[in-house]
Amino acid sequence: MGQTAALAAGIxxxxxxxxxxxxxxxxxxxxxxxxxxxKLNEGYDVVSGWRKNRKDAWLNRRLPSQLANKLISWITGVPLHDYGCTLKLYRAKYLKSLRLYGEMHRFVPAFAGFLGARIAELPVNHRPRTRGTSKYGISRTFKVLLDLLTVKFMDAYMAKPIYLFGGGGFVISLLGVILAALTLYKKFFLGIFVKDQPLFQVSIFFGLIGFQLILLGLLAEILIRVYFDIKDKPSYFIRHSIGFDFDSEVK
Known part of the structure; x- marks a missing residue:
């Protein structure tokens, strides 16, 4: 089933x-x-291991890992040297609030960071592999990029997808309106008929695509609300409360 499924089952x-x-x-x-x-007792919620002296091949393991770590840190805004190091310590409430699937195990620190966790990094030992064979390498880079797009979407637009789809639809529709206006300008002021220029068809195409994206955003908004209602899952995470008991809110 993969590392993510194993991690979710253990959690x-x-x-x-x-x-x-x-x-x-x-x-x-x-x-x-x-x-x-x-390190965690110094006031952190997550301590991530960093294989500073990693015992793996440079070309097909360490180099792709270094590039991926820089990209993930930049996209998520949660900077770490070693997202791929499984040796990590978490306060349980952060992991218990997550729903892991697919290949999302490598992004768990980022998800915790989205919830407001205080994250530290600590160099740890790393030994040569003595059991099994690695499933990772350059060939998985494309999958990591796709997963990273999912993570970014969940961070930025999980609770407000209309901002992404509706915003994109509005921009494309506006571009269609501009092209339609340009078509009319050419017809009435330059004498160029609609049939002699493709801009009118392009403007209609952009208008339809923009309208569909706006509708998709509205549908996504409805689905997100159904998701939170069915799961009885709050759209927030409380790290600490004073005078109130919010333990039942953390699911």
Missing amino acids: KQCGGELIVCLDADRQNDAADIPLLID
Whole structure:
């Protein structure tokens, strides 16, 4: 089922206040866990391991990873040196509020950051692989890019998709109106008939596409509201409360 499914299953079974994740291929060193806990106790919600001295091939493992980490950090606004390091420590309430699917395991720190988690990074040990074979490499770069688009959408437009689809539809429709006006100008002032220029057909095409995008945004708004209602899931996350009990709100 993949690493994301395994991680989601493990999180579901956890009952403590802290959750630590690490790979089963023995490249992560469990002896680093106390160091992660010490760092977390400095006031953080997530401590991410950083394989500073990584024991993998440079061309097909470390280089793609470095490029991906820079891109993910830039797009999500949650800067980390090593998103791919599974050895991470979380306060359980942040993981319990997430719904992981697909290949989203590598973006868990970003999701926690979207919820307002305070994130730190700590160099950890990394050992050569002794069990299994890696499924990662340059060939997965395209999938990471697609997943990253999904993550960015969920961060910026999950609660307001009309801003994306409706905004794009409005711009395209406006462009169609401008082209239609230009077509009429050419007809009445320059004597160029509509049949002799393609701008009129293009303006109609842009108008239809813009209208459809606006409708898509409205449908997305309805679906988002149905999603929050069915899941009984609040559209906010409370890190700490004073005088109120919001534990039931964190799902």
